[in-house]
Amino acid sequence: MPTEEFAPAKVNLALHVTGQRADGYHLLDSLVVFAGVGDRLTAEPAEGLSLDVTGPRAEGVPTGPENLVMRAARLLDPGRGARLVLDKHLPAAAGIGGGSSDAAAALRALARLWGLPLPAAGATAVLGADVPVCLDPRPRRMAGIGDVLSEVPPLPPAWLVLVNPGVPVPTPAVFRALARKDGTPLPPLPVCTDAPSLAALLRGMRNDLEPPARGLQPRVTEALAALGAQPGCLLARMSGSGATCFGLFAREAQAQGAATALALSRPGWWVRAARMLPGADQATRATT
Numbered sequence: 206m207p208t209e210e211f212a213p214a215k216v217n218l219a220l221h222v223t224g225q226r227a228d229g230y231h232l233l234d235s236l237v238v239f240a241g242v243g244d245r246l247t248a249e250p251a252e253g254l255s256l257d258v259t260g261p262r263a264e265g266v267p268t269g270p271e272n273l274v275m276r277a278a279r280l281l282d283p284g285r286g287a288r289l290v291l292d293k294h295l296p297a298a299a300g301i302g303g304g305s306s307d308a309a310a311a312l313r314a315l316a317r318l319w320g321l322p323l324p325a326a327g328a329t330a331v332l333g334a335d336v337p338v339c340l341d342p343r344p345r346r347m348a349g350i351g352d353v354l355s356e357v358p359p360l361p362p363a364w365l366v367l368v369n370p371g372v373p374v375p376t377p378a379v380f381r382a383l384a385r386k387d388g389t390p391l392p393p394l395p396v397c398t399d400a401p402s403l404a405a406l407l408r409g410m411r412n413d414l415e416p417p418a419r420g421l422q423p424r425v426t427e428a429l430a431a432l433g434a435q436p437g438c439l440l441a442r443m444s445g446s447g448a449t450c451f452g453l454f455a456r457e458a459q460a461q462g463a464a465t466a467l468a469l470s471r472p473g474w475w476v477r478a479a480r481m482l483p484g485a486d487q488a489t490r491a492t493t
């Protein structure tokens with residue numbers, strides 16, 4: 206029986222850089238959520254380990270042992286086989302954790318297929334700093350280099366419009382261009398009952414990687430301006446190290462309207478409206 210896992214886009218609603226370790230990695234304090242748009246990973250029993258990459262964003266994604274899905278499989282069990290198919294819908298090197306979310310989905314799918322326990326989140330950081338938070342995709346506060354996770358108060362229902370202006374921004378280059386590495390941590394996170402109060406809270410936070418990314422790639426500034434000009438957009442900000450930016454919306458109709466308008470006016474851009482995925486506790490409440 207094949208097993209399938211959804212690999213949702215990761216969105217950093219806020220990302221403060223609070224320090225730098227001796228090995229060069231940066232210390233972060235970030236509010237991370239996931240969006241209802243992503244890749245799909247299927248795994249079925251097979252003798253050897255193989256990977257096919259399909260889908261609208263497959264071009265340029267490595268298919269060999271360097272793909273994070275293959276590296277995740279080898280981390281879980283260096284000896285076992287499976288036939289893996291990765292259906293790519295997220296742009297790569299885009300600040301929305303595409304490869305990391307794929308790796309986490311592979312760990313979930315293969316743990317089930319092979320009857321193994323999931324590794325501890327911290328142990329998966331060797332695959333990438335975003336993999337631990339993607340292992341159990343729900344709203345989290347992410348600290349350390351990405352390996353220290355904590356719970357956040359319930360977030361309100363909200364919609365995200367994700368916009369990638371079609372230019373890859375390499376994460377190391379953005380960190381290198383960062384002027385100050387001693388930012389303040391996130392303030393305490395209170396309960397927000399609606400999207401406008403979440404936007405107000407986020408306005409008191411920042412993405413410290415946004416200024417260096419804008420310096421390296423002016424299209425980020427263009428994407429932020431285009432999002433911010435959409436009716437109903439409560440906040441526009443860059444995710445991760447860019448270049449994908451998100452707009453926060455209270456209602457689906459506004460988000461869908463903004464996505465349609467942006468896709469029409471910028472045909473080369475990747476634009477998607479998606480629900481901000483709730484935490485497990487909220488999802489349970491919503492279905493009962």
Ligand SMILES: C[C@](O)(CO)[C@H](O)COP(=O)(O)OP(=O)(O)OC[C@H]1O[C@@H](n2ccc(N)nc2=O)[C@H](O)[C@@H]1O
Nearest residue numbers: 229230231305333334335336350351376377380445446
């Ligand atoms: C910026 C974020 O997207 C925020 O969620 C992540 O921290 C990046 O996660 P990622 O893409 O999985 O990152 P990795 O593949 O582990 O690292 C890529 C490069 O980014 C830099 N890097 C990454 C994470 C971190 N905490 N400090 C860093 O300085 C390092 O130069 C590293 O070589």
Ligand SMILES: Nc1ncnc2c1ncn2[C@@H]1O[C@H](COP(=O)(O)OP(=O)(O)OP(=O)(O)O)[C@@H](O)[C@H]1O
Nearest residue numbers: 272273297298299300301302303304305307335445
């Ligand atoms: N499954 C995968 N999907 C996409 N890229 C992959 C994958 N595996 C390895 N890569 C390589 O990783 C690089 C980074 O891609 P990824 O989509 O993880 O972006 P990212 O911007 O680093 O994400 P973030 O910084 O938000 O974690 C790509 O340029 C690609 O060569």
